[in-house]
Amino acid sequence: MGTPQKPVRHGRPDTTAKPDTTAKPDTTAKPDTTAKPDTTAPQDVLVIRVEYSPSARFPQVTVLLAYENPASAISESLALDFAAGDPAQQRAWTVRLANPTLRSFRWRVRGFTGAGEVVEGAWTAGSEPVVVVDEALLAHLGA
Secondary structure: OOOOOOOOEOOEOOOOOOOOOOOOOOOOOOOOOOOOOOOOOOOOEEEEEEEEOOOOOOOEEEEEEEEEEHHHOEEEEEEEEEEOOOOOEEEEEEEEOOOOOOOOEEEEEEEEOOOOOEEEOOOEEEOOOEEEEOHHHHOOOOO
């Protein structure tokens, strides 16, 4: 015969029964969903996005980007070419940083006219992660 069960009185189970203490606690590791990433901490990479809108005056444009950190012997540069026949474009450049607090870079635009003339802007210091190359910016080249 099995273990006798307590009878159910008036349609309700007996609530005086003791809890089952033989069950083991769940020790499976679960991810902490309450932790949020620290967005104020410096990152070890610098991502610069270049947005290009086609220009009638300069059918071809080159954007020169440069990052330097002499203390860490880092000197990197990149040239991004854009053509007016292309739709509006966006490209990114990623630089690994030895010192996450040094996030400034330099950039300049070189425009090529349809007649073969090359007009180059001055180097500009940048700290914002976006460089927008549009008709308004290109209007200042060679001015």
